[in-house]
Amino acid sequence: FLALAGLFLFAVPSVYALNEVSAVNTYSALQSDPTAVIFDTRSVDEHNGLVPPWSTTSANTIDTDSAYNGTPKWRSGVTTTGATKLPIPLPFWIDSTASGTTPQNTTEVRTIIEGLLARGVIDFDTPIYLLCKTAYRSHYMGLWIEANSFYNAKTGLTSYFTNLNDIDADGDPANGAGGMQEWNANNLPVYMGTARVSTSAGATLVPPTVFATFDGSSTFTVSVLEPSSSSLFTEPAVTRVSLQIFDSAGDKGSEVAFSLNDTTAGDIWTDYTFDATAYPFVIPNSTYSWRAYAANSAGRGLASDTVNNNALGVTDISAVNAEAAAKSGDGLVIDVRTVEEHNGCNIAWGGTFAGCPTTEAANRGAPAWVDTATGVTMQSINVPYWIRSNTGVSPEDPTEFANAFDALKTAGVIDFNTRIYLLCRSGYRSYWAGVYLQSLGFRNVYNVDGNNAYSQGGMLEWSSSGLLVPWNTTYDRGWKAPQVFAVSPADGYANGAPSTFTIGILEPTWGGTDGVLYYTTIDRLSLYVDGVEQVFTTADPTTGSLWTTYNFSYTPTSSTTSYPWNVRAESQNRSDETNSAANLVSWGPNADADGLGNSLSVA
Known part of the structure; x- marks a missing residue:
């Protein structure tokens, strides 16, 4: 009887109804619940910033319709922190043969969903939000998923999804007002891409959709998802899959394993495995975190021990x-x-x-x-x-x-x-x-953009948040002192006092080329040792180059005592504008020594 009951259970549609939810409420839910995901039911072409393939015969045609184009992005956790995420592609229609209210390739849709279940990305009660251009495809994808059971290889269970939500505030899939149209109408965040140059220049190509797992002892698995695209668009090849181990704070890390082989061709799911027991792979004895990247010409997809969803390298803060x-x-x-x-x-x-x-x-x-x-x-x-x-x-x-x-x-x-x-x-x-900085190798790059x-x-945002912005109210000016840095010795000095102290001065290029522009001169550059000015120059040492190195010669009286040291730059900020304010005097706030002196600023 129980066996018959079980067969009967999976022969009928789920009792859980597809919910209709607004784009604004979707965005709020995604921010507050890091387990929530968006299924982007548009074609892979549209997911990458191109027009629907059935609307053109030309390859790589960029979608310039701001009412419908773009791909949502959000940050998980609270609204001001967390990893930046993108939707998971789950195409309802794939190419120009698309039509009807059933997924064009139901086998592929099932393969994607059951692959996500097997990798622990989602479960049957995960909040899933479905999106397309206007809510038509997402609505019918939701109904199809709702009516079918799926197998979770991770748990061994077959069941139905219980938390399906279509992004469409009015619940009418035929009026063209939901989905990406509604998302854009409410000015919700969209992904801008990371590809400055690509075969589809100007399109917001997305990085690989990547997920990762660790079995707890020896094997890291990095999974790349690549649904079928139309014949008018070929996804960029995966150029590097990387596994990185970081300290417990997530600040300092190094690549411990990688693959340069793109083995994803023609496969919906591709798994890259890294053996933690194989030389030269070494797992730290101390607490650590790990991240996995899959890169293509469009950027890097991210997965980690805390963020197992498609995320990006430049995090907003x-x-x-x-x-x-x-x-x-x-x-x-x-x-x-x-x-x-x-x-x-x-x-x-x-x-x-x-x-x-x-x-x-x-x-x-x-x-x-x-x-x-x-x-x-x-x-x-x-x-x-x-x-x-x-x-x-x-x-x-x-x-x-x-x-x-x-x-x-x-x-x-x-x-x-x-x-x-x-x-x-x-x-x-x-x-x-x-x-750009990420392409130069910087790992912890944040963009100040809270919304x-x-x-x-x-x-x-900095100003509207009431944060510190120095401004001279007497002259109504915000001119800055020179950007000076203490370069060496790096740790103060001890046991053989140095005679050379090296200063660096950073002077970026000004915008004005008409001879009427803001400029800064250095009128006094000073070396302070143990809080006392020991030597200085009143000649501006800069040469008009981006970076100027200047050396002070000074031998401390003691060769065995360690003292802090700093550099200060006094400047007169001038402008050739008509009726300019009087000269201003300030001290360089960027004086920075790595040792005991650390940093010094005098208002």
């Missing part, structure tokens, strides 16, 4: 959280706006200086914070991504941008594991700056 981390010494803020913006002036687009202060109050000045341990006011470091023109997703001067970060590494200010909080006006430039929309983040 709120201004409040970025400031709190910087105050505690866990990383620093780097301002990728123009030199003019960083100094509170209007952008010199096209090379024409437009005056100070900026006419946009919310974008004036630059972030600063008070270091909790020392009480020192620290300024953000300025490394412009654009200089005098909007160059889109690439740095205006890639060589200068990369060299600036190389200089900061040389000075010991950052390394590849440093948490870097990038900030621009609204979050757009800083996002792409983060993508994920790239329109109200950055300096706009």
